[in-house]
Amino acid sequence: xxxxxxxxxxxxxxxxxxxxxxxxxxxxxxxxxxxxxxxxxxxxxxxxxxxxxxxxxxxxxxxxxxxxxxxxxxxxxxxxxxxxxxxxxxxxxxxxxxxxxxxxxxxxxxxxxxxxxxxxxxxxxxxxxxxxxxxxxxxxxxxxxxxxxxxxxxxxxxxxxxxxxxxxxxxxxxxxxxxxxxxxxxxxxxxxxxxxxxxxxxxxxxxxxxxxxxxxxxxxxxxxxxxxxxxxxxxxxxxxxxxxxxxxxxxxxxxxxxxxxxxxxxxxxxxxxxxxxxxxxxxxxxxxxxxxxxxxxxxxxxxxxxxxxxxxxxxxxxxxxxxxxxxxxxxxxxxxxxxxxxxxxxxxxxxxxxxxxxxxxxxxxxxxxxxxxxxxxxxxxxxxxx
Amino acid sequence: xxxxxxxxxxxxxxxxxxxxxxxxxxxxxxxxxxxxxxxxxxxxxxxxxxxxxxxxxxxxxxxxxxxxxxxxxxxxxxxxxxxxxxxxxxxxxxxxxxxxxxxxxxxxxxxxxxxxxxxxxxxxxxxxxxxxxxxxxxxxxxxxxxxxxxxxxxxxxxxxxxxxxxxxxxxxxxxxxxxxxxxxxxxxxxxxxxxxxxxxxxxxxxxxxxxxxxxxxxxxxxxxxxxxxxxxxxxxxxxxxxxxxxxxxxxxxxxxxxxxxxxxxxxxxxxxxxxxxxxxxxxxxxxxxxxxxxxxxxxxxxxxxxxxxxxxxxxxxxxxxxxxxxxxxxxxxxxxxxxxxxxx
Numbered sequence: 001x002x003x004x005x006x007x008x009x010x011x012x013x014x015x016x017x018x019x020x021x022x023x024x025x026x027x028x029x030x031x032x033x034x035x036x037x038x039x040x041x042x043x044x045x046x047x048x049x050x051x052x053x054x055x056x057x058x059x060x061x062x063x064x065x066x067x068x069x070x071x072x073x074x075x076x077x078x079x080x081x082x083x084x085x086x087x088x089x090x091x092x093x094x095x096x097x098x099x100x101x102x103x104x105x106x107x108x109x110x111x112x113x114x115x116x117x118x119x120x121x122x123x124x125x126x127x128x129x130x131x132x133x134x135x136x137x138x139x140x141x142x143x144x145x146x147x148x149x150x151x152x153x154x155x156x157x158x159x160x161x162x163x164x165x166x167x168x169x170x171x172x173x174x175x176x177x178x179x180x181x182x183x184x185x186x187x188x189x190x191x192x193x194x195x196x197x198x199x200x201x202x203x204x205x206x207x208x209x210x211x212x213x214x215x216x217x218x219x220x221x222x223x224x225x226x227x228x229x230x231x232x233x234x235x236x237x238x239x240x241x242x243x244x245x246x247x248x249x250x251x252x253x254x255x256x257x258x259x260x261x262x263x264x265x266x267x268x269x270x271x272x273x274x275x276x277x278x279x280x281x282x283x284x285x286x287x288x289x290x291x292x293x294x295x296x297x298x299x300x301x302x303x304x305x306x307x308x309x310x311x312x313x314x315x316x317x318x319x320x321x322x323x324x325x326x327x328x329x330x331x332x333x334x335x336x337x338x339x340x341x342x343x344x345x346x347x348x349x350x351x352x353x354x355x356x357x358x359x360x361x362x363x364x365x366x367x368x369x370x371x372x373x374x375x376x377x378x379x380x381x382x383x384x385x386x
Numbered sequence: 387x388x389x390x391x392x393x394x395x396x397x398x399x400x401x402x403x404x405x406x407x408x409x410x411x412x413x414x415x416x417x418x419x420x421x422x423x424x425x426x427x428x429x430x431x432x433x434x435x436x437x438x439x440x441x442x443x444x445x446x447x448x449x450x451x452x453x454x455x456x457x458x459x460x461x462x463x464x465x466x467x468x469x470x471x472x473x474x475x476x477x478x479x480x481x482x483x484x485x486x487x488x489x490x491x492x493x494x495x496x497x498x499x500x501x502x503x504x505x506x507x508x509x510x511x512x513x514x515x516x517x518x519x520x521x522x523x524x525x526x527x528x529x530x531x532x533x534x535x536x537x538x539x540x541x542x543x544x545x546x547x548x549x550x551x552x553x554x555x556x557x558x559x560x561x562x563x564x565x566x567x568x569x570x571x572x573x574x575x576x577x578x579x580x581x582x583x584x585x586x587x588x589x590x591x592x593x594x595x596x597x598x599x600x601x602x603x604x605x606x607x608x609x610x611x612x613x614x615x616x617x618x619x620x621x622x623x624x625x626x627x628x629x630x631x632x633x634x635x636x637x638x639x640x641x642x643x644x645x646x647x648x649x650x651x652x653x654x655x656x657x658x659x660x661x662x663x664x665x666x667x668x669x670x671x672x673x674x675x676x677x678x679x680x681x682x683x684x685x686x687x688x689x690x691x692x693x694x695x696x697x698x699x700x701x702x703x704x705x706x707x708x709x710x711x712x713x714x715x716x717x718x719x720x721x722x723x724x725x726x727x728x729x730x
Contacts, residue, residue, distance in 0.1 A: 052552065158397075158401075161401065162401055162404055162405060164664075164709075165401055165405060165664075165706050165709045165710055166405060166702075166706070167664060167667045167668060167671075167702075167705045167706075167709070168668050169667070169668045169671045169672075169683075169686070170409075170686065170690070170701070170702055170705060173686075173687075173690035173691075174409065174412040174413070174690075175412075177417075177418070178417075179415065179417025179418050179420075179421060180412075180415065180417065182416070182417045183415055183416070183417065185415075317559065321561045324561060324563060324564075325561065325563065325668070325672065328563045328672065329675075329687070341563075344563055344564070344567065345563075347567070348563070348566075348567055348676065351567065351570055351571070351575065351582065352575070352582070355571050355575055358567050358571065359567075359568075359571070362563075362564045362567050362568060365561075365564055366559055366560050366564050369559035369560075369561075370555065370556055370559035372559075373555045373558060373559050374552075374555060377551075377555055
């Protein structure tokens, strides 16, 4: 084994910036366009009026494009091992390919930089999607609870409080263990949760277009066809085209995260509905003889969108933190998975000897959540101005 | 008021009953029972030996009978050995050899299979250790958070406000496992001022050297959230008429803030601080595992990892109780502090 070549600190910085070139190009195009047309872009355009908003948008787009172009940005395979590079310090050059381990190698001789880049893919695939499902569940149950009140409300609120009283970590230890994959519980829960978006959109279209059958049948048909296709693919892993599929481990995590965060959404939606249903336009709709679900979905929900969008941003961040927690305790994801939580766990065990594998995933997770929180803060400021 | 508390306590008991039933169901799933049996026998035990261990120790009885035994409304039965003589189920817990009521209602939390002792002997010292940690976290977190919130909300829109707001957003974006690592790198590996492990705290007592990092790590995540709530509440109070009146009366700004605004601005953060407890519970688990501090969180992880049924149930009972009890305190305290709210 010959002596290993190293890049200097400046060279590392320059090389990292150069690796991200597809991200810079995409960001320049999108941000340039957004800035140019910001007057026409509504709430999104208004984000560019404040420093906090710009920072939030820039950080979120950075990670979004990093996840999209991960295979171009990362120089190495996230699972590939080059034995010489075990615990290599940042900037060590691999003699065979001539490429450098920009942030060094971990204890299994994998490239820390590439793992961080590929980790963003896992995080950005699960966190927003799980938040979306949690929103669907929370909205579909929170609307009737807030609107009707009474027994429905007491029952649903009791269930929500039950889940909220569970410490998140205990919930995960019970729901995300390898053993539970042998039982039908995760699949039953997935089957239940993934039903909500289909119910939501069917009710949404039915209440609006029930007097215009030609439009209704088309929209219902599309919802059922597309929803059913995704449903079969995700829950039964039996997509006939093989496009929609989810690894059982990921499904388990996904379900646990949706389960843990939908009661929060439920509470917010319920509170908003109870406030909005006293407004005059709701009374007007009731007088017109509109059905309760029409009022909930087409009168109340659009007027609750401001706080819900803000909450969704914060919640994606919180879900990212939850995913990290799962990874940190080694629950759910495969041990070699490059996601940030698992990487943090692996690195934190060896913190006494090597620092460099720990920092990239921690800083990545922190900046992404920070970006989302800044975005939420800017959105809140803007929606308060209206 | 009295009826309100009674009703809330009733809901609390019902919630605890439902949740422990769910936990009981989950820990008694087939794969989890197998895991328990394997951990008590050894890795290569054949299937029939595992099965006979489960039957012998009563894990194959009816679900509701066993749940009743845990609660303490059904009698626990001793094991019967080969000669037909009754022997205690777990000898390390001094269980009697005749049937007896030994559940939570009788104050008996059962027997930990992992630590080979009574759950109470393991759980309560661990809770004590966590109580100390929580105390120091609260002592550092609450004053700092309130101070930041008040300073930021006192003059809305100034540079101080914006700087402090962004700083508090940044801390809410930093979960314990991130800040813990960053602080360890800076203060333990690089500067060498603090110890990166609190393992010595249990045996040799708590010192500034071994306890600062865990406390700091836990406090930082909560600070931002409480500070933001305080700021919002402070901003609202500062726009009220009575504040303007006090200013026009000629009082100094600092005396208006301290004497008139503060009291009313602190009502909302009180609720938030109380509702922080469930979040702190997750933080406790992460921090105790990260810094190897033998408290409640560490016990919970050990119990869950080894499917130690009684210990895990004890842990969930305690944590659910903490969550619900702080919720109750927060509601009552809110009604007490804010005379416009009346509980009914």
